[in-house]
Structures are given as structure tokens and as C-alpha cells.
Amino acid sequence: xxxxxxxxxxxxxxxxxxxxxxxxxxxxxxxxxxxxxxxxxxxxxxxxxxxxxxxxxxxxxxxxxxxxxxxxxxxxxxxxxxxxxxxxxxxxxxxxxxxxxxxxxxxxxxxx
Numbered sequence: 001x002x003x004x005x006x007x008x009x010x011x012x013x014x015x016x017x018x019x020x021x022x023x024x025x026x027x028x029x030x031x032x033x034x035x036x037x038x039x040x041x042x043x044x045x046x047x048x049x050x051x052x053x054x055x056x057x058x059x060x061x062x063x064x065x066x067x068x069x070x071x072x073x074x075x076x077x078x079x080x081x082x083x084x085x086x087x088x089x090x091x092x093x094x095x096x097x098x099x100x101x102x103x104x105x106x107x108x109x110x111x112x
Contacts, residue, residue: 013052020045 024041027033064072 009055010052013048013055016048017045017052020048 020041024038024045027038027041064075067075
């Protein structure tokens, strides 16, 4: 769940970081690399990443403010499992047999 405003800012952050990384690559592959300029671009990338993380945190808080207590518990649990364990998020609902079977098939196991 993302707010429309956050989606736009997220896109802006990714474009800005990609642009700065391309600039960094050009600087690093130059015949005579300028260390000061390289460090400056690295600092700019870090600043944009910090802004992005702050926007993500604000968006999560905005979403949580709209949820019920039960939904917040599920949302918080999802935050814990972000990354490579995305399918395990669904396993939190043991009464959902279809999801369990899907997870087991994904892991190469047989459904019960």
C-alpha cells in the first residue's frame, strides 16, 4: 500500500540516485579521477538515500495511522519479513490453506 504522493517521490529518488551513480561511474573511470569530485557525488548519493529512507518511514507511519489495531499488528509483522522472505509473510495466516500450499510448492515441498 503506497500513497500516490509517495510513489511519485519514490520514482524521483530512484531517478536521482541512478543519475548520480552514472556520474560517479564516469568520474571513477576517467583517466585522471578527481577524488574531491568523486567524494562530492558519493555524499550527494548518500543525502538522496537518506531523504528516501525518511520518506519511506513517513509513508509507513501514514499507512499505519489508517489501520485498525489488528491490521497494524499484521503490517508490523510484514515489515519484519521484508526481503527474501516475502512468501513467509503469507504463512502467518495458517487458516489459509491455499496460501500454505502455494508456499510449500514454491519451496519444493509436498502439500499436506
